[in-house]
Amino acid sequence: MKLIYKTLLLFFILISFNASAQKKHTFEIKNGSFLYDSKPIQIHSGEMHYARIPKEYWRHRLKMLKAMGLNAVATYVFWNYHNTAPGVWDFKTGNRNLAEYIKTAAEEGLLVILRPGPYACAEWEFGGYPWWLQKNPGLVIRSNNQPFLDSCKVYITKLAEQVKNLQVSNGGPVIMVQAENEFGSYVSQRKDIPLEEHRKYNKAIFEMLKNAGFNVPFFTSDGTWLFEGGAIPGVLPTANGENNIDNLKKAVDKYHGGMGPYMVAEFYPGWLDHWAEPFNRVPAADIAKQTEKYLQNGISFNVYMAHGGTNFGFTSGANYNEEHDIQPDITSYDYDAPVSEAGWATEKYMAIRDLMKKYVKYPIPAVPEKIKVIEIPEIKLTRAVDVLDLKKTITPVGGDKPLTFEELNQGSGYVLYSRRFNQPVNGKLQIKGLRDYAGVYVNGKRVGELNRVQNKYELDITIPFNGTLDILVENMGRINYGEQIIHNTKGIISDVMINDFAITGSWQMYKMPFDVQPQTGKLPEKNIEGRPVLYSGSFELAETGDTFLDMSSWGKGIVFVNGHNLGRFWNVGPQQTLYVPGCWLAKGKNEIVILEQLNQTTHSTVRTVKQPVLDSLSGSN
Structure with missing residues (x-):
């Protein structure tokens, strides 16, 4: 009898819990206000991307936002992060579990603003688009083009299946969804396309989102002077980077029935950063x-970024301008944000927190304890393998001319282009279509580099009889913003020229995507200065914690720790360290693999430090 009683009691407790957990709230835009459960609410949001934070740290970072005084979190969804290969979708493993991230935010008392794109920008590889879209010759991204719209529909449908039940209308925390993203700026850059065609595309994306099951209020996001191209009738326009409240109200009123609510969807506390350029800092004051x-004038805002995190692996994108051609983003997405890359409360954080405590009526919790930081003084590197020797383990793809990454069906990483010459040749090597960085070797000896970042597309070269030319090309991230986003193929996308003659016939291409930690145990140890090398080693830890690899004495490359690609390093700076999350380390044995592309000095150790170095341009290329 007692067992039956306990079972019934547990049953009713579970029913009560589920009913409470699924209690529906309401959120609407009405009479110039945001209304949550019919009461006016000012949104104090912080942008934080689940893909840039180890899943194990999601809750800590969300608690940091809550303790800063915020009541909401905003996140982009990156199409290419979930659509990992044509026809392959992943919304469940590791950091890709978007639904769990949203639920965790709700558990921490935060509302959620979803920004699904399908275009994201965000200094992310290709602005979130899957690279293989470019393999369809009839597809034109971000346009009223049916093959592209068909692809977008598949993505939006897949996404909706994961998150539509987490909208506030279904008892979840998602209160708003963005339609497209910063489309007004794209319209202003693509004046070759009629405005009406742009608007058809923008409307098509909006209709797709609604038809897929998104039914909470929508918003658009643009600079106030760009609402003409980006606004959608009946959808709330919000402003990016607008500090002038009069300008904000004037622009919103013009496109939203003469009334608010008024929101700055991207309030910048810092800024993005490129390799070989100074790190951007904005004073806390x-x-x-x-x-x-904003608080005094009832303006809702979203701090972009409240916490930036890290562009792990090959996820960082790039900008473009005529002077530099390409400006790749650094691995760190610290952004000089209130919450640092490693999750620390900064001076900026405390200044905002103090203000929020002064102005908001809801309770603000204590700042979470800082995650432990450790220092590993010396990690011994016990093996070194010549990257050019990987040719022995890879079946090459042959071609009459060099093929692009996309033609090789490879998205990121490296490709080694190789050709043997049966006659001696010397003169000027020229690769105008280099995308993006190349080490050049003749018979295994480094003879120089070509570098799209610095518009360096040619060098003098001498190839002897029966000599071999090797060109190791790195994709440093596809352009994520602006009109050049439609020109985003990688590798060698033009003829290789010597003395103005195209070098054709018998090219061999070796794919090195490094999408997983490379295994080099079957290759002989070899370490020749100037040649690209894979260093490896192991180290023991009695305790784990966050740390920062000191790469200031290294050249250029990537680092794996326990199978995790920490991202790129490059001695040109400003970033000289790589963040190593403690949750990716283990008590006991740990493994490290470093691809060093320059190898100007051989290495036997690497160390870590307790403080990141993100603002040093002291290195050289």
């Missing part, structure tokens, strides 16, 4: 002053 202005 300036951000506090602007935050108070």
Whole structure:
């Protein structure tokens, strides 16, 4: 009898819990206000991308946002992060479990703003688009093009299956969904396309989102001077980077029936950073002053970024300008944000927190304890393998001319282009279609580099009789913003020229995507200065914690720790360290593999430090 009683009691407790957990709230935009359960609410949101934070740290970072005084979290969804190969979708493993991230935010008392794109920008590889879209010659991204719209529909449908039940209308925390992203800026850059065609595309994406099951209020996001191209009738326009409240209200009123609510969807506390350029910093006092202005005037805002995180692996994108051609983003997405890359409360964080405590009526919890930081003084590197020797383990793809990454069905990493010459040749090697960085070797000896970042597309070369030319090409991230986003193939996308003659016939291409930690145990040890090398070693830890690999004495490459690709390093700076999350380390044995492309000095050890170095341009290329 007692067993039956306990079973019934547990049954009713579970029913009660589920009913409470599924309690529906309401959220609407009405009479110039955001209304949550019919009561006006000012949104104090922080942008934080689940893909840039180890899943094990999601809750800690969300708690940090809550303790800063925020009541919402915003996140982009990156199409290419979930559509990992044509026809392959992953919304469940590791960091890709978007639904779990949203649920965790709700558990921490945060509302959620979803930004599904399908275009994201966000300094992310290809702005979130899957690279293989470019393999369809009839597909034109971000346009009123049926093959592209068909692909978008598949993505939006797959996404909706994962998250539509987490909308506030279904008892979840998602209160708003963005339609497209910063489309007004794209319209302003693509004046070759009629405005009406742009609007047809924008409307098509909006209709797809609704038809897929998104039924909470929508919004668009643009600079106030770009609403003309990006606004959608009946959808709330929000502003990016607008500090002038009069300008904000004027623009929103013009496109939203003469009334608010008023929101700055991207309030920048810092800025993005490129390799070989100074790290951007914004004074905490300036951000506090602007935050108070929003609070005093009832302006909702989303701090972009509240916490940036890291562009692990090959996820960082690039910008473009005519001077530099390409400006690849650094691995760190610290962004000079209030919460640092490693999750630390900064001076900026405390300044905003103090203001929020002054202005908001809801309770603000204590700042979470900082995750432990450790220092590993010396990690011994016990093996070194010549990357050019990998040719012995890879079946090459032959071609009359070099093939692009896309033609080789490879998205990221490296490709080694190789050709043997049966006659001696010397003169000027020229690769105008280099995308993006290349080490050049003749008979295994490094003779120089070509570098799209610095517009270096040619060098003098001498190839002897029966000599071999090897060109190791790195994709440093596809352009994620602007009109050049439609020109995003990688590798060698033009003829290789010597003395103005195209070098054709008998090219061999060796694919080195490094999408997983390379295994080099079957190759002989070899370490020749100037040649690209894979260093490896192991180290023992009695305790784990966050740390930062000191790469300041290294050249250029990537690092794996326990199978995790930490991202790129490059001695040109400004970033000189790589963040190693403690949750990716283990008590006991750990493994490290470093691809060093330059290898100007041979290495036997690498160490870690307790503080990141993100603002040093002291290196050389």
